[in-house]
Amino acid sequence: MSEIILIGLGASGLACAMELQQHGIAFTAFEKEPVPGGLTRSERVDGFTFDYGPHIILDTPKLFDRLSLDLEDCACQSTIFLNTAKILSIPSPIQHHLHLLPLAQRIRIFSDILRRNANQPSLKPNNFHEHILAQSGKTLFGLFFEGYESKRLRFPLTGIDASMPNRIQPPALAHLFGVGAMTAQSACGGHDARFKYPRAGGIDNLPNAMMATLPNGQIHFQHVLTEIDLQKKQVTFANRRQVFFGHLVLSLPLPEIILLLKNVPKAITEAAEQLVYSSLYILNLGIDEPLSPPWAIGRTPRQDTDFYRVTIPTHYSKACAPSGSDSLTVEVAHHEQRYPLSEQEARQRIYAGLKQLDILTSPDHIAVEWLHNVRYGHIIYNHKTRAALELIFSYLNENGVYGCGKYGEWRDMLMSHAMQSGINTAQQIISATAAKK
Ligand SMILES: Cc1cc2nc3c(=O)[nH]c(=O)nc-3n(C[C@H](O)[C@H](O)[C@H](O)COP(=O)(O)OP(=O)(O)OC[C@H]3O[C@@H](n4cnc5c(N)ncnc54)[C@H](O)[C@@H]3O)c2cc1C
DSSP states (O other), X not given: OOOEEEEOOBHHHHHHHHXXXXXXXXXXXXXXXXXSBGGGOEEEETTEEEESSOOOBOOOOGGGGGSOOOEEEEEOOXXXXXXXXXXXXXXXXXXXXXXXXXXXHHHHHHHHHHHHHHTOSOOOOSSHHHHHHHHHXXXXXXXXXXXXXXXXXXXXXXXXXTTOOOOOOOOOHHHHTTTTTTSHHHHHTGGGSEEEEETTSOTTHHHHHHHTTSOGGGEEOSOOEEXXXXXXXXXXXXXXXXXXXXXXXXXXXXXXHHHHBTTOOHHHHHHHTTOXXXXXXXXXXXXXXXXXXXXXXXXXXXXXXXXXXXXXXXXXXXXXXXXXXXXXXXXXXXXXXXXXXXXXXXXXXXXXXXXXXXXXXOGGGEXXXXXXXXXXXXXXXXXXXXXXXHHHHHHHHHTTXXXXXXXXXXXXXXXXXXXXXXXXXXXXXXXXXXHHX
């Protein structure tokens, strides 16, 4: 079999390597960082463990059976700060807690549901805005979804494809009257109410457990890919090392992949320029006293808070902070053209928002602060994305190059989906090679 080269050892690259290894197929892997994990890395500072972004394990596919990983079952509350004049929060998901809303809003939601039922089957939505509006109804759209999605994506919702994935459940009449509201799932808070998390603290226990199944000699860290030559079938790293490939699996962000290609056709560069995303500032704080909110995950559509989500990881894993302390992770989306924001501005707005929502009233108890930027945070599909991806992937695939994982495939994915993408890529290579024999 010709040389298989994997570049990028996040969840997807690691899963791809594990699948190849299980089939006894040789590969060589390179990663730019000194450790594996990509977005699932963690940082340890003064007794606090911060994940690169708040990461919880929502499903454990079969691959987990092969890992030596001690996971804890977690249950936590999540909350939503509504887009109302007075600060008002209700447990998430909003659809299951409608009975907690003020009467005037419940009446409006009641008529939204009646209107929705009368209009079935509704017209096909033309964009993401119309899609969420059709699912949620006008009142919930205004109270939560519009503000939240706009802050998360920093892109006009009318410009996003209607097929953009989301997990919105339409409101039901029963929930307006509190019927069925207190099932175990809804009482705690919906899709992220129950999940798993490494008992030792730090999502990096997951990539480390994956790494432990792989042969050391075939894996090279601190190798930054700088050029891909499709004619010569050769990749070059920043340290000048050059390697030939038969199959090349890349899990770095697709726009970056295209920038690294030598002599790339203009049509491909232009297609890559159509790929849209939002970046994220992630502020992690270590707080040397317990925080008062009872929830672990808070979402806010409010315009007086620039962040869209705030997480208290210590409310699902005490191992992430010294005893008597808590940690806090805040996510603010931005984009260099559409919503430019400096680190300093992000920091100031986060602190103002935390105060406004009464989550952190004074900075006096902040023991550790760590802010970092995730350039490719949320992937956005507009009406040009699908055509651009088809063009790019037909070009890459015919040259033995596979985009893998969330950013290599350019598709919204959980960790488990990214792992599946790695497994699928390995299987694609195995079948392509078998077909040639
Ligand atoms: C803020 C945030 C929160 C999230 N929360 C959750 C959650 O709670 N639960 C969940 O299931 N999923 C969550 N996800 C999604 C999850 O993080 C991803 O689906 C998954 O980690 C993607 O893995 P990947 O391997 O595809 O990409 P990455 O993790 O980005 O891996 C790509 C790898 O390529 C390497 N690389 C990049 N450039 C180069 C180069 N030039 N040379 C060599 N190597 C390079 C990188 O260092 C990295 O290791 C979240 C994502 C974000 C952004």
